[in-house]
Structures are given as C-alpha cells and as structure tokens.
Amino acid sequence: MSLATLQVDEQGKLRHLLSTEGLSEPLLTEILDNAESFLPVTEGAVKKVPLLRGKTVVNLFFEPSTRTRTTFELAAKRLSADVINIDAASSSTTKGESLLDTLKTLESMQVNMFVIRHGVSGAAQFFAEQAAPGVAILNAGDGRHAHPTQALLDMLTIRRHRPDFDQLKVAIVGDILHSRVARSDVHALQTLGVKDIRLVGPRTLVPQSLSSLDVEVVHDLRAGLRDVDVVMLLRLQHERMDGQLLPGGSAFFNSFGLTARTLDYAKPDALVMHPGPINRGVEIAPDLAYGERSLVLEQVSHGIAVRMAVMAMTIGTQSAALQASREARA
C-alpha cells in the first residue's frame, strides 16, 4: 500500500502520520490550523484538554531522543492521554524479539497510538501496515526517510512569520544526505506552494541524486543563500557518518557554516531555523544560534502544538479538537 493511501482513510481523515509526502495541501493546512488553535493551550495556565482521555499512547523509541520524545510525551499528556515511554533500544528487541512481535505484544495491551522512532528507513510504514485497525502510528523519525512532525512544526513556524508560501525562496543547508528532516521539509514546502527550494551543502552530503526531489542542488553557500527568505539549517549528524564524508576540523564551518557575513546574502529579514540540537561553530556561528532572526526556540514550542494536533486528528476527533481549543481560548 502506498504511503498516501496508508496514512489517510477513505473519508480523507488522517489515519497515521508517516510522511509529509503525499499529504494533500488541505490536510496539511488543517493540521497547521489545528496546531495553531492548540498554541493557547500550550501557553495557558492550565495546559490540559480532555481530547485523549482514556486513550493510551506509547512512545516506542528505538533510537535515543530527548527533545522529540519529550514533546510527544507533553503533547499526549496535555491531551489527557495515558503515556508510556519505552526505550526499545534496551527492551526485548535486543533479546531477539522481532519488530512485529514487539508491536503485537504492546497492541494487545489496548494501546491506541504508537509514536515510533526507528533507525531504519521505512520502519513507520512497516508498523502502520502491520497495526490493527484503529491503532494510529505517528512517525517520530525513521532512518533518513521522514520526520513529519518536525517538518510540520517548521511549516507552522514559517507560516506564522511568512504565510505567503508561494512567494518564498527557501534554502536547506547542511547534511541533507542523512537528514530525514530535510526530506520531510521539502515535501511539505512543495505541498504548500514553495517553488524555489535549494539544498545546499558539499557534494558528499548533498548528492546530485537529490535533485530528483524537484529542488535545486547547490554546492556553494553564497549562491544557495542569495535572496532567500528562509534558511533552514540541519544538524551535521556525526553519528550517521561511517565513511569520511568531509575533511575533519572546521572544514564544514569554513565553507557552509552560517555566519553574519554569509547570512548577508539572504534577504535582510530572512528567518533562520534549526531543528536542534545545534552544533555551535559547526553549522552556525554561536551568536546567530539564538540571535534576533533565529526561530530555534519558537520551533521547539510549536512542536508540542503540532504533535497535539496530529494526535487529536488521528485518535481524537477533529471537531472535538477544535471545540476544546476554542474553550481553552475563551
């Protein structure tokens, strides 16, 4: 089954969230609208709505994560779900239990949703194909393939500053080859109408084959940043590099690190984003990381609202979600 038909049911309702690829523009916009409506909940004095009361959410993380797991956990708790965190790297899977057995065992405990992070591309799709009807799978990152909630929070962050997506020029800079965030951002940006997307980095990290995503591949930072409205930096994923993709030392920063000087090639009011964690002095100069044009911390707080929206739309109901958020704002 294709990703698109797997994650959306016959009525057009979100069944799982596996990838931003194949999500329609109306559905993507609906997620962002719902997330926007949850922002007051996340910022209010009582940060709780009862949309997922009685539901059980399992965070099943086969890879270490602090930031993503925490925001998923907070999102579920703010929707009143019961949340269980399983560090699968130290669970029965290391004793030889297969992924399918792990899923089926937990599923038999009447779990409503699995938030899954796994190091293999395609893992979320696999779980969605195997899951019982009514059980939702949220992809919290699968290999280098997709990290859809990160892309959605990036879109929400951009939209709150620059809602005119079809006019935007966007540069995604850094280790695209190993980045599930970059792939998900590209699909989401394209769906929302961005026509000028540049993937910027050295040839070893931005191979030409990525131009098959209908983007421009650029191997020069200044050319890549020229006149862009948004600069999306990526973490240089040391742990994913098993060959020597770059010379050591400061080679990357010297050619592709974002500094005040290189940022001058972008538009004067260009936004700077980074999914974190930041390697200061590698992807970005320390003074820019939390500078006035940086949206890094805003991205993190948007992450909770986006994850609440997706959870509400899959195992809550859309109308209830909107009702609850209206009440929270009142």
Add this chain to the structure above:
Amino acid sequence: MSAPRTHIRKATLADGTRTDAFLADGKIAALGQAPDGWQSDAEIDANGAWLLPAATDLCARVGEPGWPEKATMASELPVAAAAGIGLLCLPPDGRPVTDNVSVVNWITRHAGHAGHADNAGSASVAMLGALTEGHAGERIAPLRSLINAGCSGVAQADGLPSNMLILRRALDYAAGNGITVHVRPLLRSLAPRGCLHDGALAARHGVDAQPTSAETIAVAALIELARETGAHVHIGRLSAGRSVPLLAAAKAEGITVTADVAAHQLLLDESVLADLHPRWHLQPPLRTPADAAALRQGVVDGTIDAVCSDHTPQDQDAKTNPLPITAAGGATLEHLWPAVHTALGGDSTPERLQRLLCTKPAQVLGRGDATVGVGSAADCVLFDPNVSGQCDETTLRSQAKITPLHGMTLQGRVVATWLAGVAVRAPR
C-alpha cells in the same frame, strides 16, 4: 525407475526444425523417423512447442545447508525439475560454508536423497566450493580438494574479498589447476549495507544505496586479474548495464571471462520498489530501466553468456520488516524459462534460450554440450512459447512463497520435463 519409451510429436528443435523425437533407455533414440520396431509407452503431441535440453541454473540456493526453515533440497529439487531445470549449481555460502570436503560430502549425500520420497523426479546438484576459508576472503580454501570431492568450480559469492592480493593468488592457483572461479562482482567497500540502486528512489527514501561503480569496478578488476593470471573467471549475477561493454571488450581481447545475469534483472527495474516492498529487496539490487535494457541487449548479443534464476528462498519472517533490514532474494526457480522468454520478447528463439539456459551454463561448469541430439541423454524440456500465465506467489510449488515476479504475466510455459527419459511433469 525405468525410462518409458516416449514419442514426442511435432516438436521444434533449437535450429527451428520441426520433428518427432523418440526417447528410450534414458537417451534420445531418434529424431524424425521412429527407430525400427518402435513401440511407444507414451505419446505426446508437442504441437510445435520447443524441445530443448533441460536447463542448467548457475546460481540457485536451496536452503541447505543452514536454513531448512526457508527451503530444503527435498522441497526445491523436484520443483526445479518440473520447471525444466536439470542441474542446479549451489553457491558455497550456506551455513556451514562449503569450504571443506565434509560439507561437500554432506551436500552430495542429501542431494542424492532429495526427491526420492515422492518419486517426483528431481534436479541434480552441482556445487561450488568456497574460494576462501569461511568465505571470509582472508585465506585460500583447499581448492584442489574441493574439486576432487566433487565441486564444479569455486566461488566468492558475496563480492570481492577485501584483500585483493588473496584474490589474485587464488586466481593464480585456480588457473594452474584448471579451476573456474565464480565471483559476484561487488566491491563491498563502496556499498556498505546498500540495498537499493543509487538513484532517485534511494535518495527519496533515504535508504543506503549500492552505486553502479560498486559493480563495474569489480568487473574491471576481475577482468584485469583474469588477464594476468589466465584463470577462467565467471562473473555471476550482473545488475549494471555499464558492465556489459567492459565484458564485451574483455572477450574481444580473448580474456577468459564469462558472465551471467538473473532472469528477474532482465524483466524488472527499480520502479517496482516505489513503496519499498521487501518482495523486491534483491541482491544485486534492481537498477534502472536502462540497466535492464542493456542487460537484455548483452544477453541477446551473447556478451552475457547465461541466465540464472538466482533463486534465494526466504520465509515470511525474513521479509516481515522494513525493507533495509529484510533478507534479500526471492523464489525464482520455477519461472526461469518463461521469465527469460518474456524478457527477450521478440528476440527469444529456441536457439537463444538453449544457449542461455543450457549450452553455455553447462560449459561454465565443465559439463558436456547440452543438446537435443540422437544419442544424447534424454534430459529435455518441452517449452510452449505461446501460452501465458500470471505468476501468483500463493501458488508457488517452492517451499518459499515470496517472488519478485509476483503479479507479472509471463509468456511461455514448461509443459513437460524429462530427466533421463522419465517425465517429471505430465503434459497437460
């Protein structure tokens, strides 16, 4: 089992002649006119179908030794026979590896027993010994002993050893002993964990890829080492179109290299992998339509000598995971003949199928000429090129039920096989 006297009417031979064939005492007793005093035990009207030698499959795994839950000799050898394959060549990468005489003897003994239980008729087995101990690429295995024990050649079935000096010395040794060395052309260091072709699909899905150069560099290296050592190197299971001109140039220079390709590489390309279904996780990976076309052209013009099944039985468990961590390979044995015929389309002739599936692979293994001629062994297949059928993996006869050919409409069908004159599958 005594061989019945069989009269096959109106069969088309490799040279295109249409004639009657008479099988008796396990041999082809006559072509054209019946021998004096002929009395048939069985008669079949071929109605123009092609009567060709039973195929020799240069690469097929049967689950043993090592993975009886996936398949066994008892499950696969009768299936091969019914599919028109008389001889299966097993690579040495079982568990344990075929790197010593006791493993050779174990395989010989078990292959001899397979198929007897139901009297179904059963393909024979040829073995390749491991080129290096444990298949690890570090120390040369006892090649002469392996050949003496019954191996038809030796192999490094999972790519070039990392130590190329060992490979060169092993080829030198093999050349001095007249041993053919089978190698899968893969430079592993260029493709760690690569399970898809290095192109748009792998880029989109973020899956480790295997670049074309991981194969072509290996092909070039093997050609150069064959040139220097004089060894007969058989390059098994090509996947890259760019390998074909390298081979053509080597052959034009008289270097002793031969090559094969799996039938599914001629029929399929990476486009079937759009949803990353593990059914199409194969090694080598499926590449582009242009690669498949170049491989087909290489097969048609003879640059590629043979087509094999690369049958690699997998059970459901081995394929129930996200693609990158599933086991590669599928069950391709029983559709070898129709797969090749379908892939070649208008270029498929009885002569060409005989060359690709019978004559050349038998030569690579040092067997005699595989032909349908008076006095030759009655190991033959009746292939009807004019019927078609859909490959449905739920109806596979192999113990393994997952095949990359699933859902394809294949042209042609093996309607009967005779091994030593005994019908394996009764004509329908």
